[in-house]
Amino acid sequence: MTAGRPVTPATASPTPDASPAPGAPGGAPLTIGLVVNPVAGVGGPAGLKGSDGADVQREALARGSRPRAAERAAQAVRALLARRPGTRILTVAGPMGEDSARAAGAFPELVRIAPGDPSSSKDTTAAVEAMREADLLLFAGGDGTARDVLDGAPSCPVLGIPAGVKVYSGCFAVSPAAAGLTAAEFVPGDGRSTVEAEVVDLDEEVYRRGAVAPRLYGTLRVPAVRARLSGRKVGSSSAGPGSAEGVAREVVARMRPGVRYVLGPGATTAAVGRLLGSATTLLGVDVIQDGELIAADVTEKELLALVDGHESCAVVSVIGGQGFVLGRGNQQISPAVLKKIMASGGLVVLATQQKLAGLAGRPLLADTGDPEADALVEGHVSVITGYRESAMYRIRSAIEELPA
Amino acid sequence: MSGHAGEPFAKLPVEPKPPLRRFHQARWDEPIIFEQSRPGRRGISVPAAGVPAVELPGSVRRAEPPRLPEMGQLQVLRHYVRLSQENLGVDNAIAVGQGTCTMKYSPKINDRFVSDPKVAELHPLQPEDTVQGTLEIYWQLERILTEVSGMHRVSLQPGSGSAAIYANVAMIRAYHASRGEGRQRDQVITTMFSHPSNAACAKTAGYEIITLMPDADGYPDIEALRAAAGPRTAALLITNPEDTGIFNPRIAEFVDIVHRAGGLACYDQANANGLLGITRAADAGFDLCHFNLHKTFSTPHACGGPAAGACGVSEALAPFLPGPTVEFDGERYYLDADRPQSVGKIRPFIGVTPNVVRAYAWAMTLGAEGLREVAEIAVLNNNYLMHKVLQIPGASAPWDRRRVEQVRYSWQELSEETGVHSEEIGIRAADFGVHYWTSHHPYVVPEPFTLEPTEAYSQEDLDEYAAILAHVADEARRDPDFVKGAPYNQTVHKTDQTWLDDPKSWAVSWRAYVRKHLS
Structure with a gap:
């Protein structure tokens, strides 16, 4: 017994003193979908840098690894039910969710799919497709699982329970308990309560050889996590100047007539397209001039022709947590293209202050494969962090930063 | 107690006090003052002045009386005393937890000057x-x-x-x-x-x-x-x-x-x-x-x-x-x-x-030497508290640098180990009657907390504050869900702060609250 500990259990009822939030469902039952990738994370302890592929999973188990996704999913469900008892849980029979839910003391309802044994990516995708009734979908896994969820085109917002080896995507909560608590506080149908988060994944084959190559696969709607801060001094609004919309407004405000803007992939650059009303692509490289989309999802060759003889500016975002801005997911901006751009309009990087802070003083990285081209961008670059807000940040060639 | 005066008491079956205070915040469920208003109630009945009323031009006259709460003196006094009891501040707590805000003691004598x-x-x-x-x-x-x-x-x-x-x-x-x-x-x-x-x-x-x-x-x-x-x-x-x-x-x-x-x-x-x-x-x-x-x-x-x-x-x-x-x-x-x-x-x-x-x-009252001494004690207090806090397993101060008057610490290690976040540690610390703050936005230091002890606090105050943090960190390791369920000894449990982010919902005055939520 600790000092000051009350007699009643802490988890007896959800926030008894809190008045319901405006627009809160006032105790209406919430339906949470749960999908567990039972092999997620198995490769990490075995030093396999990931768990993608049946061979790797077998090897990891042979090396004595124990899967940890089931346990982490149970932690999330436990936190969810403690905060919001009576939540309806929809899941898949067996290790893809039912086992975790039951371990957490829940009585889940099962969707009608029959996963293979062992389960595969296809089962995750099928489970997501089968959960149309859920208000929010929790999935336990890593970046690879997030990609499978994305493939299932979920009809509701999702949130990842971090359980994989690689968790670079923005769609994960910081811990299993945080995922459960966020789910418990989720208000369905409230437009303010979700944001778009990027799904990125590393190519594990390349990663095992010692290189880091994050790639952007798409975006998922996730609950906007509003920190329960004690005594904070400032609020942050999803429509604030530091949001993707704020960054996009600044990019558009800086656009000059006649200049060709090469937009790299990413949710932030996609917001620029939205603001201009142009059908830019999320994953491709697009070119804008005078507010109009003049070429979408271009190849390197097409891009080289488009920037040749025109004042051009590259607008790229930071992909993944390592700080890469060139040579990851935007290889269309090749050394030859970059040399032309740096001779005219130059480079603009988009990132939130939070993302830059996450680099902990490490520089942004360029890895076009040509040290000469990388050298052109070395030094300090203007990083747009919001409307009329930027940071001056160091950028270096990746060759100098990463161990060979 | 020591010496003769203590002897009679030493035999009484009184348990020694626990090392940390058995604090409990007063809770009055006090409605806001506007809700307590009743038409016609008055704090002071002012007799008719007996002089002729001045005719004011219509342009400066109120169309209707101001909507002030109508209450008796006792009810007003009681209302504000209750609110003050539901509060944590410099006058009733060790307020070293609101770093960057320099929550120092404001000498009461200075308030006497201004109420003159x-x-x-x-x-x-x-x-x-x-x-x-x-x-x-x-x-x-x-x-x-x-x-x-x-x-x-x-x-x-x-x-x-x-x-x-x-x-x-x-x-x-x-x-x-x-x-x-x-x-x-x-x-x-x-x-x-x-x-x-x-x-x-x-x-x-x-x-x-x-x-x-x-x-x-x-x-x-x-x-x-x-x-x-x-x-x-x-x-x-x-x-x-x-x-x-x-x-x-x-x-x-x-x-x-x-x-x-x-x-x-x-x-x-x-x-x-x-x-x-x-x-x-x-x-x-x-x-x-x-x-x-x-x-x-x-x-x-x-x-x-x-x-x-x-x-x-x-x-x-x-x-x-x-x-x-x-x-x-x-x-x-x-x-x-x-x-x-x-x-x-x-x-x-x-x-x-x-x-x-x-x-x-x-x-x-301090003079030139006194002002310098303020700074010296503030720095000394801060470095003393830092020394104590950094002895708590799981607490760190990013960047190995000497600090001046405050420190932005991190619970990253503790949080990764236990899943308990800095805000939750602060809420649990409030169960012991102290205030605690995390950081300005954005959270550049992971799981941040910012302490600034100023010159106002004694060594015992700082020891008590550090002991509370050490206790809560220990609780987080032994029973993270217990810390996450805090507070237990406070006026309110957890508040929904999402209103603060939404201009359509936030209300910093009664008038705004009525307009946005009651009409």
């Missing part, structure tokens, strides 16, 4: 001849602050720290405009760990903001400043020590870089409590600076009401000071409003007089 009718019943439009003493206090406090900062002149007009920063930005804008460079110089540079009001005030005044991020050593990246400074630079707005508590030893170089680019250097002295009598803004080459009188000079914090700020400027910037200024011709004090280059008024009249009186009284 000579101050309390002043009218801002009284003729100068009738307020010579008040003007003298403004004049003398300005002399004290010019000495502390090394600046040429100081204005006491701003009603808060941020208003003082805004006044400084307004002067920067007026200075460049006077040299024909107003349009060209449209950027203000600041740093990630400077007080966020710098970026906010400059942006409000129309500037584009460039932020310098910390380098791997925790200092703002000086090479980024070199890259950012140029013909568009209006000014550098920088706090030092920053909100990490780390003092930037290259600050004079930062000032030089900006000066060479033609910009001005403006020192945010929100964190001046560890610097009084030790360093001076002018000595580092700054053109402007500000103080929060409610932080460093012990006047009450305002929370949206009037606090007091002071902005100091070099001789070149003095013509732009907000006004009117308080002047002395050797015989009498007077207000000078005839200053064509002044940025004008930052707020009505000449300043928040009660707070100017408090700050003056505070500085005068």
